[in-house]
Amino acid sequence: xxxxxxxxxxxxxxxxxxxxxxxxxxxxxxxxxxxxxxxxxxxxxxxxxxxxxxxxxxxxxxxxxxxxxxxxxxxxxxxxxxxxxxxxxxxxxxxxxxxxxxxxxxxxxxxxxxxxxxxxxxxxxxxxxxxxxxxxxxxxxxxxxxxxxxxxxxxxxxxxxxxxxxxxxxxxxxxxxxxxxxxxxxxxxxxxxxxxxxxxxxxxxxxxxxxxxx
Ligand SMILES: *[C@@H]1O[C@H](CO)[C@@H](O)[C@H](O)[C@H]1NC(C)=O
Numbered sequence: 001x002x003x004x005x006x007x008x009x010x011x012x013x014x015x016x017x018x019x020x021x022x023x024x025x026x027x028x029x030x031x032x033x034x035x036x037x038x039x040x041x042x043x044x045x046x047x048x049x050x051x052x053x054x055x056x057x058x059x060x061x062x063x064x065x066x067x068x069x070x071x072x073x074x075x076x077x078x079x080x081x082x083x084x085x086x087x088x089x090x091x092x093x094x095x096x097x098x099x100x101x102x103x104x105x106x107x108x109x110x111x112x113x114x115x116x117x118x119x120x121x122x123x124x125x126x127x128x129x130x131x132x133x134x135x136x137x138x139x140x141x142x143x144x145x146x147x148x149x150x151x152x153x154x155x156x157x158x159x160x161x162x163x164x165x166x167x168x169x170x171x172x173x174x175x176x177x178x179x180x181x182x183x184x185x186x187x188x189x190x191x192x193x194x195x196x197x198x199x200x201x202x203x204x205x206x207x208x209x210x211x212x213x214x
Pocket of ligand 1: 025078080121
């Protein structure tokens, strides 16, 4: 009897996938530096543990396909945008930067609830301590409805006018739903354990993840 309603619920979820539009992510078909023969045509899919970080595309840094697509001054306000179809249930996202080629990612802003959204520029401040040079920008998303998943898209960006300290004082990127024991709670926006000092709280009722969350 509830087959139809189950189907109606699942249909939109199947198309709820999103991907990073700006800055153009590494190996994305819409990134002008992408080698068309090896582009990732399932960019909006969730990552597996083996695809952390960046769906594996961080390895393109330092190659022609991994050329920086934007220059951001340390201390400036920047934004990312997303593309995809309707966002059923939304979730929580983080904007992070890696200064070491993808070994560590430091959170520059957490969006607790209300992310993703289509046609919105999600603003964040590039910390003035960020070092000059090519860095990885990461957008990570934990969906509210549907399977427990983690999405991660990365772009090569250039930080200019940087500081000397770097970002090591900022929290590490949140990881969950990768089979290592930390899971987000279905039907809720995840409350990041360490969202950083610059979190945007759209959903004050966000729920902490469960299990072994580093
Ligand atoms: C987002 O960043 C882009 C690139 O720097 C800029 O052109 C655009 O005006 C920004 N959008 C908003 C709403 O701040």
